Amino acid sequence: MPKTILIIDDDKDFQNAIRTILIKANFNCIQAYSFKQGLAAVSTSKPDLIILDVMMEDISAGFRFMRQFRNQEKQEKKATIPILIVSNFQNITGIILNDQMKTHLRLVDKFIEKPIEPEVLLENINKLIN
């Protein structure tokens, strides 16, 4: 049975590119374009993994999604769904993921900076899903 991946990213071109790669690799895809749409999508579907952007309707929307979603999982005692952040965050802001930042990002399973090679993306997805 193919695994389902939820992509939350406001960049439609990036979404479509990723979707093509994932479908070729035999994954199902759900797409959401904002923090709120992402939360709505996880409440109605059960993805096996979430690919998450950081800078959407605002510069840290992805971080807020991550915290709210993890709190929700905890409250509902649900199994943790892996989150893979794929974002331009460091390139755009110039912020380096130092230890202080990593403490906040402990809720995320992997952080990859855009642009991303298809093989690297699939390798990370497979590692996190399996």
Added chain:
Amino acid sequence: MKILVLNCGSSSVKFRFFDTIEQNVLASGMVESIGKSQSTFTFHNNINRKKKKYLSLENHRDAIDLILTTLSCSTSGVVKEISDIDAVGHRVVHGGETFTKSVLINEAVYRKIKACMQFAPLHNPPNIEGIKASLTLIPYARQVAVFDTAFHQTIEPHAYIYALPYKWYKKRKIRRYGFHGTSHNYVAHRAAQILGTSINKLKIITCHLGNGASITAVEGGKSVDTSMGFTPLEGLVMGTRCGDIDSAIPLYIIRKENIECSEMDTILNKQSGLAGITQGDSDLRTIERKAKSGSERHILALHIFTHRVKKYIGSYAAVMGGVDVIVFTAGIGENSSLVRSMCCEGLEFLGISIDEDKNMQNSTCISNGNTDVLVIPTNEEHAIVQEVEQVIINENQYVKGVV
């Protein structure tokens, strides 16, 4: 909603932490001398405790880290965890022509604020540092930019275009932007509130007289002209800035004294104004004191300063076809009865007449003529909180609509 306001200067961070539900300032304070051997940290919480620390803080991130740690510490803190902060309001000095109001910071906004750094190389970089530090330390909070220039974006082209080659405006965006917008907007609205009149019906001249000083004509709640221009150098005489001068003077001195442009920039911004006239005194309290003891140069500085303010009041009354209210605000405007009195002297033809007793007492209304003259403490941080709250409310409504 719990909102933190950050006002980052080149070597300082002012902050105010506000609970919008309780309508209460939970804490406020300031870090000064960032990057120097002894930084100062002042912290007031809502039970009025104050503390000062002397530390060496390397950069704005360290300073904001200290503020956040103190806000959430067990002894003097006011929140359990820093993640309880819902939003951060950043004062951003220059928003260019791009920003006409406060905005939620997203990727595009962040890029544009960075692009505006060319217009305010001294002011915008620390604002960006504040945003970066806040993103690093409280990544779950929403970040909102409140621009000093935004309030003045209602000014018409005939008041913001300089009589210079027009291509400079098209190519380099050389025009009047104006600054202190948050303060002018805040005190103009407070004036209308105090008088119990709709701001739409008022012609107000707001005089923000601090170490940096500017004056704005506010008609129907909108800025129609302002004294600061492409940079905060133009307009009134300031602590160390010259304000309006004949633009041929720097060119003449550069040629005669063979100095570099960068040196001239320093002279005009840091060695002129009140400090230039008095040869070192930029603080108006010192100038008043020395003027009272008879120093001619200090008397002259006071006269030059107040004469310039008076000229602008007259010209803005002309621009608006009259004036209903004059507002004095900021350090000098709120505290110097002498300056207020001198600025308004001889303006009876505009209905401006000062009641000297009320003026000496720093009363809110200090006039006894047809035109109201008010002393209103500015509160830029409070104005920023209101802006942030509105941006978040609008955003939530917008997102609901999209989903």
